[in-house]
Amino acid sequence: MFVKQLSIFLENKTGRLNDVLSIISGSGINILSISIADTSEFGVLRMLCEDPAKAHELLKEHGITSRVNDVIVVSIPQAVGSLEKVVKSLEQNNINIQYVYGLSLNDDGASIAMKTDDLEKTLEVLKNENVKLYSQDDI
Numbered sequence: 001m002f003v004k005q006l007s008i009f010l011e012n013k014t015g016r017l018n019d020v021l022s023i024i025s026g027s028g029i030n031i032l033s034i035s036i037a038d039t040s041e042f043g044v045l046r047m048l049c050e051d052p053a054k055a056h057e058l059l060k061e062h063g064i065t066s067r068v069n070d071v072i073v074v075s076i077p078q079a080v081g082s083l084e085k086v087v088k089s090l091e092q093n094n095i096n097i098q099y100v101y102g103l104s105l106n107d108d109g110a111s112i113a114m115k116t117d118d119l120e121k122t123l124e125v126l127k128n129e130n131v132k133l134y135s136q137d138d139i
Contacts, residue, residue: 004048008045009065012042023055048071048103070119073114074131074132074134089125
C-alpha cells in the first residue's frame with residue numbers, strides 16, 4: 001500500500017513555491033499535503049496530490065525538476081506513546097526513517113507520510129501495529 005509522492009526541487013527564492021502551486025492547482029489537481037526542507041540555495045518540496053503523475057508531467061513541461069516516488073501514509077492512534085511505539089517497531093526491524101511529515105485526512109488519528117529505506121519491510125512491520133494504512137485511492 002504505497003502512496004505516490006511528488007518531490008520537487010526548487011530554488012530558495014521568492015515566488016518559486018507559488019509557481020509550482022499555480023501550475024498544479026491551475027490544472028485542477030487537489031494538493032493534499034506539502035512539506036518543504038530547505039538549504040540556503042535550494043529546497044525540496046514534497047507533496048501528496050490527487051494526480052501525482054499528471055502534476056509531474058505539468059511541472060516537466062514548465063521546466064521544473066520533479067520526480068514521483070513511493071511513501072507510506074499511516075494513521076497513528078491519538079494516544080500518548082503511539083508514535084514512539086511505531087518508530088521503535090521500525091527501529092527493531094532495522095528500518096531507517098528518512099523523513100516524515102504530517103497531513104490531515106479527516107480521521108481520528110494523526111496521519112503521517114513516511115519514507116523509509118525499506119518500504120516493503122515497513123509495510124509488514126506496520127501491519128502488526130494498531131495503525132491504519134492508506135493506499136493512493138484513500139487520499
